[in-house]
Amino acid sequence: MYQENDVRDMVRAALSELLAAQGGSAPVAAPVSAGATLAATTVEEGFCPDVTAVSTKDEFHVPDPENREGYLAMKQSTVGRIGVWRAGPRYNTWSMLHFRADHATAQDAVFGEVPEEFPAQQGFIAGQTLCTSKDEFLTRPDLGRKLNDETKRLFAEKLPKGAKVTIMVADGLSSAAMVNIPDIVPAIKQGLKGFGIDVGPIPYVKYGRVGAMDDLGPLVGSDVVCLLIGERPGLATGESMSAYMAYQPSADRPESWRTVVSNIYSGGTPPAEAGAHVATIIKKILDAKVSGVDLSL
Amino acid sequence: MKLKTNLLGKTYAFRDVKDVLAKANELKSGDQLAGIAAETAQERIAAKVVLANMLVSDVRNNPVVPYEQDEVTRIIQDDVNERIYEEIKNWTMAELREYILDNSRTAAEIRRLSRGLTSEVVAGVCKLMSNLDLMLGAKTAVVTAHCNTTIGAPGTFATRLQPNHPTDDPDGILASVMEGFAYGSGDAVLGLNPVDDSLGSVQRILQMFDDFRNKWEIPTQTCVLAHVTTQMEAVQKGSPADLIFQSIAGSELGNEAFGLTAQMLQDAKDLMATKGTCTGPNVMYFETGQGSELSSDAHHGADQVTMEARCYGFAKRYEPFLVNTVVGFIGPEYLYDSKQVTRAGLEDHFMGKLTGISMGCDACYTNHIKADQNDIENLATLLVAAGCNYVMGIPHGDDIMLMYQCTGYHEAESLRQLFGKTAIPEFDEWMKKMGLITEDRKLTKRFGDASIFLK
Numbered sequence: 016m017y018q019e020n021d022v023r024d025m026v027r028a029a030l031s032e033l034l035a036a037q038g039g040s041a042p043v044a045a046p047v048s049a050g051a052t053l054a055a056t057t058v059e060e061g062f063c064p065d066v067t068a069v070s071t072k073d074e075f076h077v078p079d080p081e082n083r084e085g086y087l088a089m090k091q092s093t094v095g096r097i098g099v100w101r102a103g104p105r106y107n108t109w110s111m112l113h114f115r116a117d118h119a120t121a122q123d124a125v126f127g128e129v130p131e132e133f134p135a136q137q138g139f140i141a142g143q144t145l146c147t148s149k150d151e152f153l154t155r156p157d158l159g160r161k162l163n164d165e166t167k168r169l170f171a172e173k174l175p176k177g178a179k180v181t182i183m184v185a186d187g188l189s190s191a192a193m194v195n196i197p198d199i200v201p202a203i204k205q206g207l208k209g210f211g212i213d214v215g216p217i218p219y220v221k222y223g224r225v226g227a228m229d230d231l232g233p234l235v236g237s238d239v240v241c242l243l244i245g246e247r248p249g250l251a252t253g254e255s256m257s258a259y260m261a262y263q264p265s266a267d268r269p270e271s272w273r274t275v276v277s278n279i280y281s282g283g284t285p286p287a288e289a290g291a292h293v294a295t296i297i298k299k300i301l302d303a304k305v306s307g308v309d310l311s312l
Numbered sequence: 313m314k315l316k317t318n319l320l321g322k323t324y325a326f327r328d329v330k331d332v333l334a335k336a337n338e339l340k341s342g343d344q345l346a347g348i349a350a351e352t353a354q355e356r357i358a359a360k361v362v363l364a365n366m367l368v369s370d371v372r373n374n375p376v377v378p379y380e381q382d383e384v385t386r387i388i389q390d391d392v393n394e395r396i397y398e399e400i401k402n403w404t405m406a407e408l409r410e411y412i413l414d415n416s417r418t419a420a421e422i423r424r425l426s427r428g429l430t431s432e433v434v435a436g437v438c439k440l441m442s443n444l445d446l447m448l449g450a451k452t453a454v455v456t457a458h459c460n461t462t463i464g465a466p467g468t469f470a471t472r473l474q475p476n477h478p479t480d481d482p483d484g485i486l487a488s489v490m491e492g493f494a495y496g497s498g499d500a501v502l503g504l505n506p507v508d509d510s511l512g513s514v515q516r517i518l519q520m521f522d523d524f525r526n527k528w529e530i531p532t533q534t535c536v537l538a539h540v541t542t543q544m545e546a547v548q549k550g551s552p553a554d555l556i557f558q559s560i561a562g563s564e565l566g567n568e569a570f571g572l573t574a575q576m577l578q579d580a581k582d583l584m585a586t587k588g589t590c591t592g593p594n595v596m597y598f599e600t601g602q603g604s605e606l607s608s609d610a611h612h613g614a615d616q617v618t619m620e621a622r623c624y625g626f627a628k629r630y631e632p633f634l635v636n637t638v639v640g641f642i643g644p645e646y647l648y649d650s651k652q653v654t655r656a657g658l659e660d661h662f663m664g665k666l667t668g669i670s671m672g673c674d675a676c677y678t679n680h681i682k683a684d685q686n687d688i689e690n691l692a693t694l695l696v697a698a699g700c701n702y703v704m705g706i707p708h709g710d711d712i713m714l715m716y717q718c719t720g721y722h723e724a725e726s727l728r729q730l731f732g733k734t735a736i737p738e739f740d741e742w743m744k745k746m747g748l749i750t751e752d753r754k755l756t757k758r759f760g761d762a763s764i765f766l767k
Contacts, residue, residue, distance in 0.1 A: 110708060
C-alpha cells in the first residue's frame with residue numbers, strides 16, 4: 016500500500032514532467048516594455064497550503080493574545096469561527112478564504128446536477144418530478160413533490176406492486192449527497208435481508224422533494240417507503256443525506272407521519288452505519304404499522 | 313376608486329385593492345408561488361399606476377384580512393389615530409409618497425404621520441418606492457427606543473450578539489459571547505437562539521448572560537429567544553431577562569402557527585414591567601420575515617410585503633425595543649436571489665420605520681439561494697446608509713446552529729468606520745474603558761482578542 020507521502024511524490028513527479036514538456040519550468044520571459052524592467056517569474060513546484068485542511072476548531076490567527084492557552088481551550092468548546100483575528104476591522108485573509116471555500120462546497124452541492132449516468136450506473140430506474148429545471152425545483156417545492164406522468168407510467172410498469180419495502184432515491188437539495196448511495200443502499204439491503212425482507216428495484220427521482228415519496232406510495236402500494244435524499248447543505252457539509260421513512264405514505268398523511276434519520280455522511284453518521292440503523296427502523300415500522308411521531312423507537 | 317388603467321396601448325383591470333397591492337409588488341418568487349404576482353412587467357407597472365391614484369382611505373378601508381376575522385387587523389385598525397388619519401385620508405398614495413420624501417420633512421413629522429397609517433397603507437407606499445427612495449425615506453423616519461440603553465439615535469449603529477451553539481453548551485456559548493464583545497458587537501442585545509426550549513435551559517442561559525454582563529459592566533440588554541411562554545415562566549420564577557422575544561406573523565392564523573395570541577404578548581409586556589431586569593419602557597423583541605404567512609398557509613391570498621407590514625402594525629402595539637426581519641432565511645421559493653433579498657431588506661426596514669418601530673435586519677442567506685457573503689455585506693451597507701438600528705453579529709458570519717450565514721462580528725466596527733458612526737453611546741464608552749478602541753475610536757491590539765475576558 017502506498018503511503019500518503021509516496022502518492023504526493025508521484026503526483027509531484029508527474030506534474031514536473033508535464034511542466035517540463037510544456038516548457039513550464041523555464042523562467043517566463045517578461046514582456047519588453049519601454050520604461051519599467053520587470054523581473055522574470057519562476058514557477059515553482061509544490062502546492063499552496065490547503066485553507067480547509069485545518070478544522071475551524073483548530074484554526075487560530077490571533078497573533079498576540081492575552082491568554083493563548085485559555086483561548087485555544089475555549090475554541091475546543093465550539094465549532095464557531097472564533098480566534099480568527101482581523102485585518103483592520105475586516106477578516107483575516109486565511110479565515111476569509113476558508114469560509115468562502117466552505118460556502119463554495121455548499122453552493123456546488125445545491126446547484127450542481129447529479130451526473131445523468133448515475134441512476135443507470137447504480138441500477139436504478141430513473142424518473143423525474145414535475146420540475147423541469149434546477150431553478151424550478153428551487154422555487155416550486157409543490158412541483159418537486161409530484162412525479163411527472165411519464166415517470167408514473169414507468170414506475171407503475173417496472174416496480175413490483177405491494178412490496179413490503181421500497182427504497183427510493185432523490186437528489187433533493189444536494190447532488191453531492193449521492194456519494195453516500197453506494198455505501199448506504201447495500202447496508203440497508205443487508206440489514207433487511209437479516210429480517211428476511213428482500214428489496215426490489217430502486218426508483219430514482221430527479222428534482223425530488225421529500226413529499227415525492229407520498230406520490231410514489233399509492234402508486235406501488237408498498238408497506239414502507241424509505242426515501243434517501245440530499246439535505247440542504249450547511250457550510251462545508253455538502254454531502255449530508257437523510258433517510259425518510261413512512262408506513263403506507265400518501266399525500267393525505269401529515270408531515271409528522273415520517274420518521275427521519277438525518278446527517279448521514281462521512282463527517283456525521285457514516286452511510287454504512289446509518290444503513291444498518293435505517294433497516295432496523297424499517298422493521299419496527301413494519302411491525303407497528305405506524306411511523307413518525309406514532310412510532311416509539 | 314379606480315381599478316383600471318391604460319398603459320402602452322393595453323387595458324389593465326384589477327379585482328380589488330388586495331389584487332392591486334399584490335401585483336404592484338416588485339418581483340418576488342413567493343408571490344409567484346402564491347399565484348398572485350403580476351404576470352408581466354407591464355402589468356406590474358399598471359398596478360403601481362392604479363395604486364398611486366388610490367386614496368389613503370381606499371387602502372385603509374380594504375384591509376387584506378377582514379376586521380371581523382382577524383385580531384391582527386383589529387389591532388392595526390383600532391390603533392390608528394383618527395384625528396391624524398382625517399388629515400391624510402384624501403391624499404392619493406402618490407401624494408403620501410412625495411410627502412415622505414419631501415426634503416423639508418422631519419423625523420417628528422414622520423412619527424406623527426405613522427400614527428395615522430394602517431399597515432396596508434405602509435405597504436402600499438412601499439410599493440411606489442425605488443430602493444433609494446426606501447433608504448432616504450427610512451433615514452428620515454428616525455425611531456429610537458430605550459431598554460437599558462437607547463437604540464436608533466442618528467450617528468449610532470448597533471448589533472445583536474448572537475452566540476448560538478448546536479447543543480447549547482454553556483462553555484461554547486460563552487466562547488462566542490467573549491469573541492463578540494471583543495469585536496464591539498452586542499450593543500443592541502446579547503441574544504441566543506436556544507436549541508433546547510425547555511424552562512431549565514432557558515433559565516440557565518439567562519442567568520449566565522446576566523452574570524457575564526454584570527461582571528464586565530456591559531451596558532446592553534440580554535435575551536434568550538425561546539417561546540414567549542417559556543420566557544415568561546422563567547421571569548416569573550425569578551430569572552433575569554431584559555427583553556422578551558417572540559416570532560410574529562401578519563395574521564391571526566399565522567400567529568397560531570407560532571402558538572401565539574395577542575393576549576400572550578400583552579401579558580409578557582405587563583410581566584416585564586414588574587419583573588424584568590431592565591429599565592424600560594421598551595421591553596419586547598420581535599422577529600419577522602416576508603413569506604412566513606404563506607409558508608403556514610396564513611396569507612389570506614395577500615402578498616408577502618403587505619403581510620410583512622402587518623407584522624409591524626401588530627408589533628407597534630407592544631412598543632418593542634427591537635424588531636428585525638430575518639430577510640434571507642426563508643429560501644428561494646419566497647425570495648429567489650440576492651436581488652430579491654436586498655429589495656426585501658430595504659422594504660422591511662423602511663416599512664418598520666414608517667410604522668414607528670425600532671427596526672433592524674438580519675441580513676442573511678441560506679445555502680440553497682443564489683447569494684453569498686458579498687451580497688449580504690452589500691445589503692448591510694445599504695441598511696446602515698438608510699439608518700438601520702441594528703444588524704446581527706455572529707462569529708465570521710457562520711451560524712453553526714441555525715445553519716445559515718449572516719453578518720459577522722467584524723461587520724459592526726467595519727460599518728461604523730465606513731459611515732463615521734459609533735456604537736450606542738454607553739457601549740462605546742465601555743469599549744474605550746475596556747481598551748478595545750482608543751479615544752478617537754482606533755482599534756487597539758485588544759480588539760478581537762476574546763481572551764481578555766478569561767479572568
